[in-house]
Amino acid sequence: MIDLSTKYLGLKLRNPLVVSASPLCKDITNLRNMEDCGASAIVLHSLFEEQINIETHELDRFLWDGSDLGAESTTIFPDLGQYNIGPDAYLEHIRQAKQTVSIPVIASLNGVSRGGWVSYAREMQQAGADAIELNVYFIPAEPGSSSDDIEKLYLDLVAEIRKTVTIPVAVKVGPYFSAFANMAQRLEAAGANGIVLFNRFYQPDFDLESLEVKPTVTLSNSSELLLRLHWTAMLNGQLHADIAITGGVHTAEDVVKSMMAGAKVTMLASALLRNGIGYLRPLLNQFEAWLERREYDSVQQMQGSMSQKNVPNPKAFQRSNYMRVLSSYAGK
Numbered sequence: 001m002i003d004l005s006t007k008y009l010g011l012k013l014r015n016p017l018v019v020s021a022s023p024l025c026k027d028i029t030n031l032r033n034m035e036d037c038g039a040s041a042i043v044l045h046s047l048f049e050e051q052i053n054i055e056t057h058e059l060d061r062f063l064w065d066g067s068d069l070g071a072e073s074t075t076i077f078p079d080l081g082q083y084n085i086g087p088d089a090y091l092e093h094i095r096q097a098k099q100t101v102s103i104p105v106i107a108s109l110n111g112v113s114r115g116g117w118v119s120y121a122r123e124m125q126q127a128g129a130d131a132i133e134l135n136v137y138f139i140p141a142e143p144g145s146s147s148d149d150i151e152k153l154y155l156d157l158v159a160e161i162r163k164t165v166t167i168p169v170a171v172k173v174g175p176y177f178s179a180f181a182n183m184a185q186r187l188e189a190a191g192a193n194g195i196v197l198f199n200r201f202y203q204p205d206f207d208l209e210s211l212e213v214k215p216t217v218t219l220s221n222s223s224e225l226l227l228r229l230h231w232t233a234m235l236n237g238q239l240h241a242d243i244a245i246t247g248g249v250h251t252a253e254d255v256v257k258s259m260m261a262g263a264k265v266t267m268l269a270s271a272l273l274r275n276g277i278g279y280l281r282p283l284l285n286q287f288e289a290w291l292e293r294r295e296y297d298s299v300q301q302m303q304g305s306m307s308q309k310n311v312p313n314p315k316a317f318q319r320s321n322y323m324r325v326l327s328s329y330a331g332k
Helices: 028-036 050-053 059-065 087-100 116-127 145-164 178-189 222-235 252-261 270-275 277-293 318-327
Strands: 005-010 011-013 017-019 042-047 104-110 131-135 169-173 194-197 205-207 212-214 244-248 265-268
Touching: 005 244, 028 042, 028 087, 028 270, 028 277, 042 087, 050 116, 059 244, 087 104, 087 116, 104 116, 104 270, 116 131, 116 145, 131 145, 131 270, 145 169, 145 178, 169 178, 169 244, 178 194, 222 244, 222 252, 252 265, 252 277, 265 270, 270 277
Parallel strands: 017 042, 017 265, 042 104, 104 131, 131 169, 169 194, 194 244, 244 265
Antiparallel strands: 005 011, 205 212
16 A cells, blocks of 8 residues: 655645645635545635735725826725635634644735734634645835845745744745745745745736736646746755645646655645546546556655755756757757
């Protein structure tokens, strides 16, 4: 019998398939189905800083700060009262989730600024969350903001959350740092027990008929996994914090590659939005069958086996392989 278990954030999970934050996680019935279909843990949809600020009347300030942009300026802000459930309802959702499923429930807190909203991490813990995923979604568009300023923002947030709770904290970040390996180590030093690679930054499109900027959501595909594999393989062995891969995990082979790179878990959202929650079951079966064909005894046996520190040619992850890659392409 193959041991599919893994450890993430100090939690023993029955397999590496974790459901990532998505609208699917708003429904308690869905959470039960996720567990029944094989999910080992669930990251709930995010509670946003802006939602919390609505209840403390701080959103008015954000809206008025941009009022000089024009009469339509406020339309760029979503109706956050309808976009997601409010803070109190979110905490109740955590409590109901813990009563419904036996697998770990990870709360998701999404924000960028330092403020009173951070205290909700403690309330999430009190509601029963097994861990917290801090999703820092920030686009540094101000020319006056330096890379040091941006990195300090991330590090201060992680440190503040870490001081607020005793349960494990993972931080979900994007790849756009000038020295990501250094940043990963600093996030760990700030108190992150896990790092989730990577946040997907959604990019607006132009509607040429209405001449408006429109929000666009594009589901991921397996090609997006490559960047995550690269950095996971590079960081494996350099961090004590656990690495989770999210974005681009769609097939059993994607899960295998993620484990071999050194990830502790793979997180799925787009695959389930596209194929349904039931897709977890065949995905897990195919993953287990792959291990059986290759005569692996456990998931832990394969974790990190293809990381930079363990492959015969570690330079394959660095610049020395750059020219080889370019020269290997034969144009038609």
